[in-house]
Amino acid sequence: MKSDAFKNALRQLENVSKIIDVDESTLEILKHPKKIMIVNIPVKMDSGKIEVFKGYRSQYNDALGPFKGGIRFHPDVNLSEVKALSAWMTWKCSVVGLPYGGGKGGVIVDVRKLSKGELERLSRGYVQALRDFIGPEKDIPAPDVNTDPQIMAWMMDEFSRMQGYNVPGVVTGKPIEVGGTRGRKFSTSQGGVYVFEKIVEKLELDAKKIKIAIQGFGNVGYFAADILFALGYNVVAVSDSKGGIVLEDGKEKTLNAKEVLKHKEATGSVVGYPGTRTITNEELLELDVDVLMPSALENVITDKNADKIKAKLIVEMANGPLTPEADILLEKKGVTVVPDILANAGGVIVSYFEWVQNLQNFYWSENENISRLRTIIEDAFDEVWGKKCCTENCSLRLAAYAIAVERVATAEKLRRNL
Ligand code: GLU
Numbered sequence: 001m002k003s004d005a006f007k008n009a010l011r012q013l014e015n016v017s018k019i020i021d022v023d024e025s026t027l028e029i030l031k032h033p034k035k036i037m038i039v040n041i042p043v044k045m046d047s048g049k050i051e052v053f054k055g056y057r058s059q060y061n062d063a064l065g066p067f068k069g070g071i072r073f074h075p076d077v078n079l080s081e082v083k084a085l086s087a088w089m090t091w092k093c094s095v096v097g098l099p100y101g102g103g104k105g106g107v108i109v110d111v112r113k114l115s116k117g118e119l120e121r122l123s124r125g126y127v128q129a130l131r132d133f134i135g136p137e138k139d140i141p142a143p144d145v146n147t148d149p150q151i152m153a154w155m156m157d158e159f160s161r162m163q164g165y166n167v168p169g170v171v172t173g174k175p176i177e178v179g180g181t182r183g184r185k186f187s188t189s190q191g192g193v194y195v196f197e198k199i200v201e202k203l204e205l206d207a208k209k210i211k212i213a214i215q216g217f218g219n220v221g222y223f224a225a226d227i228l229f230a231l232g233y234n235v236v237a238v239s240d241s242k243g244g245i246v247l248e249d250g251k252e253k254t255l256n257a258k259e260v261l262k263h264k265e266a267t268g269s270v271v272g273y274p275g276t277r278t279i280t281n282e283e284l285l286e287l288d289v290d291v292l293m294p295s296a297l298e299n300v301i302t303d304k305n306a307d308k309i310k311a312k313l314i315v316e317m318a319n320g321p322l323t324p325e326a327d328i329l330l331e332k333k334g335v336t337v338v339p340d341i342l343a344n345a346g347g348v349i350v351s352y353f354e355w356v357q358n359l360q361n362f363y364w365s366e367n368e369n370i371s372r373l374r375t376i377i378e379d380a381f382d383e384v385w386g387k388k389c390c391t392e393n394c395s396l397r398l399a400a401y402a403i404a405v406e407r408v409a410t411a412e413k414l415r416r417n418l
Contacts, residue, residue, distance in 0.1 A: 005084035005298055011324045013087070016401035019391060022409045029412055030405065033083055035059040039129035041107070043121045055126050057105040059139055060086035063411035066137055067103030068093055068348060070144025070173075071126065073151075074297075077106035081298070085144075088319050089348070092341040095404035096380040098352050103139050105130075111146045123151045124158040131162055136169035136359065142351050143173040143219065145297065149185070153178050169358035172351035181354035182366035183373070184347075189223035190370060191346015191377045192293070192317045193231070198381045199313065199338055211289040213237035213311070215244070215281060216296030217260070217270055220317050220344065224293055225257035237284050241296075242269035244284040245276035285309060294321035301326045309335065316340035331395055339397040341404060342377075342384055349373050 010031060017027050037057045042050050056079060059067040069089035072082075082104050090102025107126060111119060133139060143152060152174045159170045168179030176182060183190070200207055212233055214221045217240040225235045234254040237246040247255060252275055263273045271278050285292060285301060285308075292311040294300050298320030301309065306329035314330070315338045316322065322330070322337065330337060350369055357363050388399035 004080050005320060006080040006087070008299075008320065008324050009084040009087040012397070012401060013405065015324070016398055016405050019394070019398065020402050020406050020409075022405065023413070026409045026412050026416075030061065030409065033058045033060045033086055034062065035133075036079070036083070037130060037133055038079070039126070041122060041125040041129055043118060043125055045118055046115050053107050053109050053122060053125075055105065055107040055129060056082040057130055057133065057139070057141075058082045058086035058103060059133070060102045060104075061090045061408060061412075062101035063408050063415055064094060064101055065099035066101060067139035068098075068100035068142070068351070069102055069104040070142045070347075071105035071107070071147050071151075072144040073107050073109050073111050073122075073146040075108060075110045076297075077108045082106045084298070085319055088341055090408060091401060091404035092345050093348060094407045095341050095384065095400050096345045096349055096376055097407075098348065100140075100348070100352065101408075103141075104144070105141055106144075119151070120154050123147075123154040127155045127158040128162070131159065134159070134170060136167060136355065140169065140351075140355060141171045142348070145218065148219070149173055149175040149180060152180075169355050172354040173347075174354070179354070179358050181350060181357055181363065181369055183369040184350045184354055185219075186223035186227065187350035187369070187373060188220050188344050188347030189227055189295075189317070191349060191373055192220070192224055192315060192343050193227045194346070194374050194377050195338055195343050195381050196228075196291070196293075196315050198378060198385075199315070199336065202385060203313065203336060205290070205313070207233065210234060210291055211236045212291045212293060213246070213284050213287050213289045214293045214295055214317075215239050215284050215300065215321075216294070216318065217264065218296065220347075221293070221295035222257060222261060224295055224317055225255065225260070229254060229257050236289060237279070237287055238270055239279075239281050239284045239296075240264065240270050241281075243271040244279045244281055245270050245273050246279050246284070246287060248275055248277055251275045287311075291315065294318045297321070299323055301330075303329060306330050307333075309333075312336065314338070316343050319344065327395070327397065337395065337397060339400045342380060342396070342400050345380070346373055346377055349376050
C-alpha cells in the first residue's frame with residue numbers, strides 16, 4: 001500500500017513536539033491545515049469536448065506570513081499528499097527564516113496527454129477557480145512537479161486579467177521577461193549543492209572520490225547534476241520516470257548532465273545514454289554510491305528498501321522522499337540524512353526574492369540572487385547543525401524541525417487571542 005503522506009507529516013510533527021517547548025493548544029493548531037480548497041476545473045479539450053480536472057490548494061499555516069508553495073500537475077496528486085506538502089512548505093519557509101507560511105496545490109492530470117493549448121486552459125482554469133484565495137498578500141503559488149515558468153506566466157496573466165492590472169507578485173517562478181527573477185530556475189538545485197558542500201565538509205568526506213546518484217532529472221535533478229558536474233563531482237547515475245542509467249565501470253567517471261539532457265530531449269528519456277547501463281529507479285537507490293539525492297517524488301525510500309541503501313549520505317532534494325520508518329532504519333545504519341525542508345529550500349528562497357522584487361519593481365542581478373541565497377541557506381544549515389550538536393541523539397531532520405516548528409508555534413501563540 002502507498003504510504004499516506006500526511007500521516008507521515010504528522011508523525012514528524014509529533015516526533016519533534018517531544019523535544020521542543022510547544023503547548024498543547026498550539027500543537028493542535030499545527031496539526032491541521034487552516035483551509036483546503038477542492039475545485040473542479042472544466043477545460044475545453046482540442047476535440048471540442050469538456051473534461052473536468054480536480055484541483056486542490058491546501059493553505060496550511062500563515063502565522064509567519066502569506067501562504068507560499070508550488071502547484072503540482074501529476075496523475076497521483078491526492079488530498080493527503082497536498083496537505084503533507086503544504087505542511088512541509090510551512091516548516092521549510094520557517095527553518096530558513098522567510099516571512100512566509102506554507103501552502104501547496106495540485107491538479108490530478110497527466111500533462112503528457114495534454115496539448116499546449118489544453119495545458120494553458122487548465123492553468124488558467126485553476127487560477128479562475130482559486131482567484132479569491134490567492135494573491136501577493138494571501139497565497140503565492142510557484143512551480144512544482146510538472147509545472148514550469150510558462151505555466152506560471154499563464155497563471156500570472158490570468159490573475160492580472162481578472163484584477164484589471166498587472167499583478168506579477170501573485171506567483172513566483174515566472175519567466176524573466178514577465179517579472180521572474182534571475183537564477184530561480186536552478187535555485188532549488190543550487191541551494192541543495194550549497195548544503196551538500198557544507199555537509200561534505202562537516203563529515204570530512206573526500207570530495208573528489210564521492211560517487212553520487214541522483215533520482216529524477218526534472219526541475220531539480222537535472223540542475224543538481226549539472227552544477228555538481230561543473231564543480232568536478234562524480235555523478236555516476238541519474239534517472240527519470242522511464243528508468244535510470246549508471247556509468248559502466250572503467251569508462252567515464254562522471255555523467256555530463258548537459259549531454260544527458262540532449263539525449264533525453266532527443267529520445268524522451270535518459271535511458272540509452274552511451275556508456276551507461278540501464279537500471280530501474282529502485283535499483284538506482286540501492287547502488288553502491290556514497291551519496292544519494294532523491295530529486296523526484298515522495299515515499300521512495302521506505303521500510304521496504306531502507307536496509308538495501310548503501311549510501312552513507314542522503315540529501316533530500318525532493319519533498320518527503322523518506323518515510324518516517326525509513327528514517328529510523330537509516331539512522332540505525334548510521335546514514336546521515338539532510339532533510340528536504342533544508343536541502344531543497346533554495347527554490348522558495350529565490351521565490352521570496354522574486355516576490356520582493358515584484359512588490360518593489362526593482363530587479364536584482366543573478367549574482368545578487370545567488371549570493372543572497374547562499375548566505376541564507378548556509379546560515380540555516382549552520383543553525384540546524386548547531387542545534388543537532390547540542391541535543392542528544394538528534395538527527396538533522398529533528399534539529400531542522402525543532403527550529404522550524406518552534407518558530408511557527410511562537411508566532412501562532414503571539415498572534416492568537418484565545
Ligand atoms: N515547489 C517548490 C518547493 O517545494 C518551490 C515553492 C515556491 O517557490 O514557492 O519548495
